[in-house]
């Protein structure tokens with residue numbers, strides 16, 4: 481049957497159906513009622529979504545803003561504290577493209593001025609965390625004022641850790657050594673920043689440290705001396721290198737956010753044994769957090785049940801891109817889902833994820849989602865209204881994964897559109 485004949489045939493049957501309907505007043509009334517209900521549901525759904533997901537507060541002076549930057553497989557997180565200070569945690573993989581994207585992202589946050597990074601934190605020496613940090617530190621318009629880094633010696637000839645040992649600033653018996661070029665480049669860049677006078681000091685990560693400013697504090701619960709010792713005396717397994725990642729609790733604006741680098745099981749266990757550590761600044765942590773930056777890109781050795789039982793995240797963020805490790809694993813997502821439900825966001829799916837917290841209220845902004853990736857902007861609001869509508873109707877019948885996913889996508893699209 482040709483296309484024209486199919487269309488004609490369909491048109492005829494629609495006409496017949498219309499004639500049939502118009503001859504049956506009861507059916508017509510029901511059709512109108514159903515249509516009316518659908519329209520009302522659409523409106524209600526859009527209003528509900530709008531109210532539940534108000535746009536982020538923006539650059540309000542008192543807000544805490546955390547940017548989980550989409551850097552593919554790797555980590556890079558930029559934090560803007562309420563008092564104007566900033567912190568960069570890790571600097572993505574080693575790649576010219578990624579380095580440019582990362583520096584552009586930071587520079588775009590401060591148009592027409594240079595970027596001050598008050599604290600630059602390197603969690604561990606792996607390339608997917610320190611890869612582009614040298615480009616960030618070396619950039620003329622980015623000023624790194626203070627560096628926190630692993631207490632691990634590099635292959636860089638003038639590594640300042642040697643001085644720290646000689647002058648007694650670091651007092652310990654085991655000193656791990658990682659000889660990769662990418663780590664040496666980072667240490668070299670920090671040294672240059674010190675020589676130029678922009679960076680004023682370097683600290684070596686250790687549990688018990690506190691970094692703070694007016695209105696915020698970050699308490700560090702890992703690594704221990706033992707974890708450095710394991711890396712120094714072991715065979716430098718992936719786990720040994722990952723476990724020097726600091727596990728840090730950020731407290732600010734009535735919320736707590738937990739950062740983990742690539743912490744694996746040993747680091748999580750060390751953290752658990754230190755949860756009640758007294759930092760001496762009247763800081764008492766209840767043990768649970770609002771947001772968890774998931775360890776090791778959602779790898780299976782991280783986010784173990786005993787750890788999650790203590791930190792009980794409400795939201796989980798996974799910084800991940802294309803990879804051959806299977807990150808994030810289904811098992812890890814299952815474990816996280818026991819606490820977060822649907823509130824698990826990955827940079828691979830959402831792009832850049834920006835969390836703004838003001839007076840305890842959390843607002844999420846996602847760069848992209850499935851709906852916006854495949855549809856022109858002018859159709860997105862219409863389509864998402866239908867999706868929300870279908871989602872709400874469907875959810876009364878079955879609260880399945882597909883329904884939840886549809887609803888989440890609609891909400892994310894609405895957020896993005898309302899922020900543009």
Ligand SMILES: [Zn+2]
Pocket residue numbers: 554555606608609742776777
């Ligand atoms: Zn990593």
Ligand SMILES: [Zn+2]
Pocket residue numbers: 604606721722742
């Ligand atoms: Zn790692």
